Amino acid sequence: MANELSVDVRKRHAGGPEITAALRLPLGMHSVMVLFGPSGAGKTTVLRLIAGLDTPDSGSIRCGDEVWYDGARATSRINMAPQHRRVGYLSQDYALFPHLTVRGNVAYGAHGWAVDGLLARFGLSELADRHPRQLSGGQLQRVALARALAAHPRLLLLDEPLSALDAPTRLRMRGDLRQLLAGVQMPAIVVTHDRTEALALGDSIAIMIDGKLRQAGAVESVFDCPVDADVAAAVGVETICPARVVWRSAGLVTVEIAHARLVAVDIGDPSTDVFACIRAESVTIERNPSGNPTSARNHLPARIVSVIPEGPLARVTLDCGFRLNAIVTRQSEEEMRLREGELVTAVVKATSIRIVPRG
């Protein structure tokens, strides 16, 4: 049997949507899988099913050569207790024991680990005699991680590990957490609904929407090549427009959106009803068409609908017959004096437009 965690489960909570998930995670090496999706997509449920805190309705969960759950035979269903699965499960608010000190918490389930060594490694030696209520959010998280590792897990499950922290701490802990996970050399599944967290923490990613696992793969490939419009929206593609294919040739496809025509790279799907997905950062705005030939295939006359500053950047909404979102630096915005109602040209490379089938 392959040394991997393989999950293929179905679960319906009373009154909720059915949750189905099939995923694989290699064991015995450090790799972080991010379970990503909007709130209420069923991510936490999947984590709880793996940990054994909830029971699937059907399916199977295997870890290496152990069967954790097998619902194939109704009479002799296998369902291993969470105590025997050896997963390090971190719930959203860390769930530290309030009646125990930091040392007491870390030592709680310790198995052959020197607790003092673990405290030192996580920078907790000074805090060993404090109670959880005396710690900051970032410290609580380190205690929870140390406590989980002390029990010698073979897999870490982290549910929204950064959501309980305030914004500045969250930013700092994002990097720290990545290092800590890499430092312990343990496979981990991290649930998050935050794109930047997903990018910062994950080696691979699985996208969950409405209880279904929709796409899984390397983080970059999923973010760059979403398989459908829902996934594209989940990974934050700003412009997703229904379009119709009017022309296909030589690996390129021409689609029509309203009255505008766009050239994109053909992904080989035969549908004519498609969505065109365009990230805001791959749209360039030009003031005066220079007439010089450029490598970009698409030059669209556009009217500026709105300009909204966002820190060092500005989000520009264009009307090219359809709504197109662009993002530029504040500097370019000021130099070009982009104002509402003005006419400009939107430039998009064919390779920056992702065509996905509709329906």
Added chain:
Amino acid sequence: MEWQALYLSLRLSFWTTLILLAIGLPAAHWLTFSRRRWKFLVEAVVALPLVLPPTVLGFYILLAIGPHSPVGRLYAALTGGMLPFSFQGLLVASVLYSLPFAVQPFASGFAAVDRKLIEASWCLGISRAATFFRVIVPLSIPSIVTGMILSFAHTLGEFGVVLMVGGNLAGITRTVSISIYDDVQALDYRAAMHTSLLLLGISFLVLAATYGLRRRVWAVWPPYGE
């Protein structure tokens, strides 16, 4: 004043509380965490002494532990004695009579323990039983103390059940509340007043302590974030 009766009442309350601690903790754990459909029936049975007249309860207990009942015969075979009109019989009756006063506070304490803490313990490889003693009980101390105090106080003041099961034997089954009744019957109002006042004082102190605990005046461990 009947010091003998007071001593007997205190002894009865002490042992009743101790036995209720031993029975009540597992019972409350089962009532809190079991997912059996017929759990509500057990809950109703445990709560029965709250609404049943003590005479009714006492009558059934008397029948149940009488010399011709299975329990009575077993007890006689084991010890050679009889349960009715003995201290041991009184103890059995008191335990049953005060059961809800121990189990209900215990159960409400257990139910208030954050489920995530219990699950965290399971995921750390700690068995359900060990989790009960290492997480649930320590976090329910105020509720457990409340339940013990209430059991103690309730046993101290019981009258009807004691009269039915134990009768009125000085030094064996004559508790303080029965001695007050005796004093009044004998028109010894002075003795009755002294004993009553003492019982009133003890009861008030016990309840004040309980409500103090409830308000978390003496919270053993303040919750997170305070």
